Amino acid sequence: MGQAAAPAQKQLGKRRWTFYALSAFFVLFVAFLYGPMSAIYVLSFQGPTGGLTFPMRGYSTHWFVALFEQQRTGDFAGAFSRSLMLAVVVLLVTVAMSVLAGLAFRRRFPGSTFVFYFAVASLIMPGILVGLGVGLTFQLLDVPTNWYSAALGAQLTWTLPFGLLIMFAVLSRFNRAFEEAGRDLGASNWQIFWMVVVPILFPGMIAVALFGFTLSYDEFPRTLLTAGAKNTLPMEIWGMTTNVTSPALYALGTVTTLVSFFAITLALGSIALIQWRRSRKLVSNESATVEIGATQ
């Protein structure tokens, strides 16, 4: 142990200059990434008499309270709940369709190349044009646009290709022998799907879900012309930046960031929870069997 640690310590003392150069670069990167946002988080705790810029005039949660008073800052609560609901629906549709499409793409069906490029092309298309197209189509058909109809469809053109690409990466590591083994052991196609394919792909599905949720939650260009009369949260924030001149705007930034972190924590937490429960189940069973093993 001591011998193994010695060379490591020696290396620690004599780092090459590139280590320090790269470390400095990384610190700068982090500062650029989080610096502007942390200014917003700090300013959101501005005192009741404070303004949009530093210095701070005391500290309070005054602007968080103000956020929920509709008459002053717009319909934040409504926009927030609409965005959440929309993101959850987008998440569910994206996961279901990406998994099924990913499985379908494993066999080269006629026109699969065309379908793939067609799906991925919508990633390259400017979002505002997609939104405009969807909005115009709804107008032509004389159907009113709504966040739960036109905007949902417009957002899916954005999340589905992402989900599909993630599933491609996940499935490239998925051994077909798992399904054959399931078949060999007498499972029906349905049983193979639910008892073998879904559990093995589950971590990948969480990644798709996370993408689907976050892409939808802060989607702006595709939603702008398709959401109809009621705003989603990004549009509400956009509106506020032009007519709200109080730190409530910053409070909003802080709250939405917290929601994003919550979503990520939920996703990672659920993976960790599954693994923990699995290992705990195994350990509790093992304590009984280890003794049997020890006598052998």
Added chain:
Amino acid sequence: MNDSNKQITTMTTGKLPTAGRGSIELAGVTKRFGDTVAVRNIDLKIPGGSYCCLLGPSGCGKTTILRMIAGHENPTEGAVLIDGENVVGEPPVKRGTAMMFQSYALFPHLSCADNVAFNLKVRGIGKAERRERALEMLARVRMNQFADRLPAQLSGGQQQRIALARALITSPRVLLLDEPLSALDEFLRLQMRGELRRIQADVGITFIHVTHTQMEAVALADMVVVMDQGQIEQAASARDVYDLPRTGYVARFMGGQNVLSGTVVQNDGGSVTIESGGKRIRLSAPDTPPAVGSIFEAAVRRDHVRLSRAVSESAQPATNAVAGRVSGIEYQGTWLKITLEDACSEEFVVNLPDSLFFADPLTIGAPVLAQWNTEHVHFLASGSRPGRGAASH
């Protein structure tokens, strides 16, 4: 073609178990993948309850045959019969087959016990009974203390035992093993080899084992099927395949044999002289001597050859002898592998007992005469395709 294959399958002179449960017959089976032919019009009978090895280089079609028996692939033409019943189109469990995959394909999210109990679960058997029977099966492969581990927590050899238990719990009449030992290190491979044989004897069902390792097949199998390019070169007992190879291909592939092949230049009743690699070699002739100008092939086992120092290199070699120079000496413990050059058209190897070698050690470059007895000349089927020898040992 069809006739010659039938002849091969009946050429089994060694002892094979007489028909038990799980006999397999392939009748005129061809498998094409697009334009490529993986398996070409194969006829094969495997007796029930036997341990059969499908042996051949990669891409010879052995795995395709296994997968067609398993029901993971359908033959383009022909029939697959298990216990006399055509099973083409039937799902694996209905066929009474179970497969052990090369990668083991253990479900990573299930514990070993749950992996083994998978078949019971899809059949709707209750939790308590599932666990009990899974533990029983795990005990059979000596893995019961690992019942609650995940497959990722096990070594390769342990994973393999779990895969074996998972396959056996379906009570198959045929177990199909796709290169089961290829992922293991040498030590484990030998250990698992014995284990597989023990378990096969224990459960008494047909085992069909795909491998590209000659010694593995010879050590394990009642019946060895040597394949090349989608066709069966020989299907016989392990001893026959090793000792009495049918063709030059089998002799070269199995190793342990020197193949003497060349054009017949002289034929005087008692002996036949062939020209091989610019050298003339005289061999004792078979009952029906080959015509002058035809291709003739014979095999001599490496350990049936005697070596003596050549008095003079120009001396006309006697019948059943080749002259050459030592080009390689490899110590193998109880014997030495002596490679000769300039002896015939291909490498000529002599396996010499160590006591004999060390009594008068040879050196590289020494001119030697290799001789063998008439009864040790084994004539190979004409019409074999020379120059396709695969592995050399």
